[in-house]
């Protein structure tokens with residue numbers, strides 16, 4: 011049966027699903043959001059998670075410029091600078107094909123499926139395919155992935171034609187200049203050189219400065235300026251080469267600077283200061299009347315297409331609102347991408363589209379894709395999620411307010427705020443993220459009390475099945491909070507390649523929360539996804555790999571049940587995070603089809619699901635899951651890409667499995 015080595019590469023990370031500006035923004039993280047993370051941007055959207063950029067703002071080691079007497083303005087000074095006027099154009103216009111850009115008072119510009127279109131876009135339709143203006147590997151991956159195509163050495167070898175693969179060594183080559191970036195081939199290095207040339211020199215200067223700042227300091231000083239600064243610098247250097255027309259959509263991206271308070275601006279000011287330092291701009295208004303230095307700095311900024319330090323800060327604010335988490339084909343966050351056209355997408359917690367990188371975020375043309383995941387009718391707005399859709403209402407609201415500075419008024423959020431009583435003869439719809447088990451163990455759900463939203467109506471809940479009231483006192487809020495903290499710690503462990511520590515961190519919270527809430531509950535679903543990732547990584551290296559794979563499979567069953575809860579109202583069929591979770595489960599089932607057949611001895615789940623019997627029963631269950639996953643992958647990553655790279659791995663797994671099954675049948 012299939013090996014689990016391939017699975018190990020497929021980290022089913024949280025945040026997948028937000029690929030947004032900010033989702034894949036950085037998650038949306040997801041699939042990709044202008045960070046989306048669901049890995050995201052989402053504007054850092056595209057996937058459901060918080061953008062790499064945002065996380066980086068808080069937790070970076072000291073930078074050399076902080077100690078330097080040649081410092082740019084301090085972050086606090088930067089934050090006081092007056093906001094520049096928005097350069098965004100105001101009219102509606104045809105973006106391309108069937109897509110229109112329109113502006114509304116409430117949410118600015120956004121993309122619509124043109125009312126003149128003769129037909130709807132169905133799930134799996136690629137709405138937009140663009141090459142990001144820049145895509146930059148995050149600092150955590152600089153040593154392990156190619157800076158241009160984002161592949162690991164093994165992935166690069168696998169991608170070679172079979173005849174060529176024998177001759178290559180599975181190692182990345184380090185740039186001998188900066189000693190920071192790595193490449194999988196001379197071709198990738200050559201292709202990256204026009205942009206890396208300036209970056210290479212800047213990295214060398216930065217590392218030297220870091221080394222001298224580190225002398226005598228106890229704190230760690232980073233030897234490179236961080237993902238956001240590298241991305242912003244590349245954008246400015248590319249702009250110098252490609253010209254004003256290429257940069258115009260970047261400068262037209264929305265800046266929320268005018269809405270930010272000084273606390274929100276300070277981390278962005280730090281990035282602006284570090285960016286200036288990295289690019290060799292030294293500007294010290296406090297050193298006036300040092301006119302010479304000041305005007306030299308102005309000239310350097312002008313050469314980069316920026317009129318002033320205030321505009322530099324605006325540029326960073328635009329990036330924070332509009333960058334996407336650049337995710338792998340299976341939604342693992344790898345870096346950030348800036349794609350101004352896709353960053354025009356607005357947010358909804360009930361998205362009808364997702365930002366994904368079906369073949370990874372590397373140099374490939376059209377690598378960032380906006381794909382419809384539900385039917386979109388002519389004249390309908392195209393909306394992605396900037397947040398992780400498994401987050402509860404309060405958490406989504408907090409992320410959107412802090413990072414994107416707006417309050418969502420989608421149908422899901424309205425429902426959460428209103429807590430509407432059921433219409434006569436109909437049961438109230440209960441958000442599966444906010445549900446708890448009935449304390450009478452009848453199998454019914456009770457709404458959790460909403461936390462963190464003072465505008466929401468108070469909740470008086472009773473069981474959906476037996477009508478019993480919620481137990482008093484309700485202890486779930488505390489368990490949820492510990493779960494959130496465990497998740498944060500575990501994700502950091504995974505980022506630093508410590509899956510065992512991540513797994514140890516997660517088990518208790520999963521046990522406690524799975525006793526009180528269904529698998530769709532917040533933050534249980536995210537905890538289980540993180541734990542599954544840790545276990546898959548551990549299974550590849552540990553002696554007890556069979557046990558780990560069994561537990562990862564049990565978690566997979568719970569994750570898929572959680573994602574399909576409430577008829578897919580949260581994760582609809584063809585949502586990338588759901589499709590990838592199904593593919594992972596299918597592969598786990600067939601990888602472990604020869605397992606020892608033991609049922610849960612030490613599961614972290616309070617009521618572990620029964621695993622199909624090892625052997626034929628498990629293989630057939632895996633096959634059924636892979637078939638379903640494949641259908642959803644076509645919808646999630648685009649029918650034109652045949653479900654992207656994950657679709658291809660599922661087809662190949664099915665082929666091998668069918669060959670094995672027919673051999674068995676012939677015996």
Ligand SMILES: C[S@@+](CC[C@H](N)C(=O)[O-])C[C@H]1O[C@@H](n2cnc3c(N)ncnc32)[C@H](O)[C@@H]1O
Pocket residue numbers: 031044051053116117118119120263264266331332353354355356357358413414415416417418419
């Ligand atoms: C990535 S930009 C999206 C494009 C943006 N509307 C524009 O005009 O360029 C993200 C910003 O758009 C606005 N936005 C996005 N979705 C929204 C929504 N559902 N309601 C209100 N504002 C929204 C917020 O100001 C947010 O910070």
